[in-house]
Amino acid sequence: MSTLNLIKIAWRALLINKMRAFLTMLGIIIGVASVISMLAIGEGSKEGIKQQISKMGANMITIRPGAATQGGVRLDNSASQSLTLKDLAALKKETSLLTHISPQVNKGGQAISGAYNWPTSLYGVSPEYLPIRVLTLASGSMFTPSDVRTAAKVLVIGQTVVDNLFPNGEDPVGKTIRFNNIPFKVIGVLNKKGESTFGQDQDNIMLAPYTSVQKRLLANTYLQSIVSSAKSEDEAAAAVEEINTILRKTHKLDGMENDFNVFSQQELISTFSATSEMLTVLLVAIASISLIVGGIGIMNIMYVSVKERTREIGLRMAVGGKGIYILLQFLVEAVFISVTGGLIGVALGLGTTAVISTTLGWPIKITLFSIVVSFAVCTITGIFFGWYPAKKASELDPITALRFE
Amino acid sequence: MGEETVRALKGISFTVNKGEFVSIMGSSGSGKSTLLNILGCLDQPSSGSYLIDDRAVKNLSRNALAEIRNEKIGFIFQSYNLLPRTTALENVELPLLYNKKVSTKERRERALDALNKVGLASRLYHTPSQLSGGQQQRVAIARSLVNEPVLILADEATGNLDTRTSYEIMSLFQELNAGGKTIVFVTHESDIALFTQRTIVLKDGHIVKDLQVQNRANAKELLSQLPKEETI
Numbered sequence: 001m002s003t004l005n006l007i008k009i010a011w012r013a014l015l016i017n018k019m020r021a022f023l024t025m026l027g028i029i030i031g032v033a034s035v036i037s038m039l040a041i042g043e044g045s046k047e048g049i050k051q052q053i054s055k056m057g058a059n060m061i062t063i064r065p066g067a068a069t070q071g072g073v074r075l076d077n078s079a080s081q082s083l084t085l086k087d088l089a090a091l092k093k094e095t096s097l098l099t100h101i102s103p104q105v106n107k108g109g110q111a112i113s114g115a116y117n118w119p120t121s122l123y124g125v126s127p128e129y130l131p132i133r134v135l136t137l138a139s140g141s142m143f144t145p146s147d148v149r150t151a152a153k154v155l156v157i158g159q160t161v162v163d164n165l166f167p168n169g170e171d172p173v174g175k176t177i178r179f180n181n182i183p184f185k186v187i188g189v190l191n192k193k194g195e196s197t198f199g200q201d202q203d204n205i206m207l208a209p210y211t212s213v214q215k216r217l218l219a220n221t222y223l224q225s226i227v228s229s230a231k232s233e234d235e236a237a238a239a240v241e242e243i244n245t246i247l248r249k250t251h252k253l254d255g256m257e258n259d260f261n262v263f264s265q266q267e268l269i270s271t272f273s274a275t276s277e278m279l280t281v282l283l284v285a286i287a288s289i290s291l292i293v294g295g296i297g298i299m300n301i302m303y304v305s306v307k308e309r310t311r312e313i314g315l316r317m318a319v320g321g322k323g324i325y326i327l328l329q330f331l332v333e334a335v336f337i338s339v340t341g342g343l344i345g346v347a348l349g350l351g352t353t354a355v356i357s358t359t360l361g362w363p364i365k366i367t368l369f370s371i372v373v374s375f376a377v378c379t380i381t382g383i384f385f386g387w388y389p390a391k392k393a394s395e396l397d398p399i400t401a402l403r404f405e
Numbered sequence: 406m407g408e409e410t411v412r413a414l415k416g417i418s419f420t421v422n423k424g425e426f427v428s429i430m431g432s433s434g435s436g437k438s439t440l441l442n443i444l445g446c447l448d449q450p451s452s453g454s455y456l457i458d459d460r461a462v463k464n465l466s467r468n469a470l471a472e473i474r475n476e477k478i479g480f481i482f483q484s485y486n487l488l489p490r491t492t493a494l495e496n497v498e499l500p501l502l503y504n505k506k507v508s509t510k511e512r513r514e515r516a517l518d519a520l521n522k523v524g525l526a527s528r529l530y531h532t533p534s535q536l537s538g539g540q541q542q543r544v545a546i547a548r549s550l551v552n553e554p555v556l557i558l559a560d561e562a563t564g565n566l567d568t569r570t571s572y573e574i575m576s577l578f579q580e581l582n583a584g585g586k587t588i589v590f591v592t593h594e595s596d597i598a599l600f601t602q603r604t605i606v607l608k609d610g611h612i613v614k615d616l617q618v619q620n621r622a623n624a625k626e627l628l629s630q631l632p633k634e635e636t637i
Contacts, residue, residue, distance in 0.1 A: 315486045319500040320475020322468045399447050
């Protein structure tokens with residue numbers, strides 16, 4: 001008995017009961033389609049979170065003062081004064097894994113321009129801040145290192161500030177904004193960035209040289225944080241280690257607790273992905289159950305098929321059909337149902353995913369892995385659930401099978 | 406369920422020679438079916454021996470039995486046992502599907518040849534539901550011929566047919582026998598047994614009679630004597 005003949009027999013048996021075969025297939029189709037679309041939604045949301053966090057910065061690593069103790073009293077992180085320009089200089093000198101480093105000091109307050117005012121935050125940074133936070137200029141220019149040296153009173157402002165202080169559409173570049181009674185000249189406008197994952201308006205900012213903010217507004221020499229970019233995503237963890245080593249050395253923390261904290265964006269991503277990972281597992285688990293139910297459907301229909309065709313089995317055996325051919329005949333039929341169902345399921349899954357992403361606008365990511373796995377699982381389901389009825393058929397006694405009414 | 410050994414056949418011994426046309430008769434419970442199953446290699450004797458074409462059938466595996474059935478035996482059943490929704494040609498091809506030595510082309514040729522022999526060359530692509538009982542039984546006979554068996558086993562092959570069709574079928578059997586086929590025909594109708602050469606009568610598992618048929622009937626002659634079929 002050739003494979004071709006086996007397929008022919010199975011095909012004919014299925015054609016005889018088209019509706020029945022289709023309904024059995026439907027179980028598999030729905031199972032596979034739901035596994036694929038659930039995986040796509042899960043992977044999509046994970047990817048979405050990753051992208052949004054990446055938008056906040058390019059492999060960003062943030063260093064904050066923290067965990068400082070003075071005479072046994074643990075201090076609030078913001079009150080901590082452990083991060084200074086000396087650290088910045090040490091990092092710049094010794095790092096091999098960071099591409100950009102910028103200090104960050106900020107001050108909240110009211111920005112005033114002409115008749116308009118708006119509450120916002122002024123960030124004192126260095127020019128390298130733009131590539132670190134993936135910010136780009138819409139017009140004008142960024143301040144220069146020489147502006148930093150001279151503590152120039154210049155500003156680069158975000159779109160929200162523009163919208164609220166210059167609502168009539170005039171060009172803000174060249175205009176003056178007063179912040180805490182100090183006049184700053186606007187030299188550049190940032191492109192719109194939108195809200196962050198955490199609902200923070202990333203356009204409600206004003207950037208000035210950190211020296212200007214330190215000297216003219218805060219009157220201190222401490223840094224609230226240092227932000228930096230690792231060379232690549234893969235080197236982020238090593239970069240965190242490097243920063244720890246350099247800062248422990250400059251802070252002379254031999255044997256003592258760190259008085260600073262280092263966070264990388266990757267940690268943030270994995271923290272947030274963990275939730276969506278769990279969700280994905282849950283969704284896929286539910287979808288898999290429908291695939292198993294589909295498999296039971298196959299088993300059920302194969303039992304009916306074997307029962308109905310007992311006499312046929314008896315005849316095939318009487319004319320010399322060996323058990324293995326009877327087994328294969330029914331197994332091929334079951335696999336045929338599951339493979340065809342699987343193919344249609346993959347198509348339906350991809351279709352559903354496309355519909356979800358266009359109508360609901362959810363982030364979707366279809367992986368080849370999900371297609372291969374769900375297809376493989378449904379084929380194995382067919383073999384697994386088809387095996388037992390087929391085995392039963394092959395073990396029938398030809399004499400009783402021939403006499404079966 | 407309690408197991409109880411029933412000895413369906415007790416100490417019977419006979420030989421069917423090549424080219425013989427033998428009928429086996431007996432009422433129900435006489436051991437006919439058991440004998441048929443053993444002759445057809447569907448079952449094996451619990452004791453004693455059975456040789457087909459000089460090959461002993463004893464303690465063989467299911468697969469070995471299937472092979473013997475495939476190569477040496479042609480079955481014909483009372484209820485035809487054709488595959489539904491399958492053409493006559495494919496029904497006849499069935500035994501050869503399970504024989505690796507036969508190619509697709511040869512299989513088709515041999516099936517055509519067998520259908521030709523039973524006079525159904527014009528019904529090759531009809532399915533069983535499109536054929537009369539007599540025609541279905543002819544397909545079944547063609548199927549039993551297609552593997553060129555050493556023994557054709559017919560089990561009440563005329564049981565479902567009217568007199569005229571029975572005679573037609575018996576005439577076909579006589580023709581095949583004249584062509585050298587060995588046939589064992591199980592029946593409970595004594596008039597059908599008259600068409601064969603030799604009758605073995607079973608009763609309670611014993612052979613009570615094993616005789617050559619005297620006044621052997623010729624099915625073709627009888628057929629011509631029957632009143633003409635009325636056409637409506």
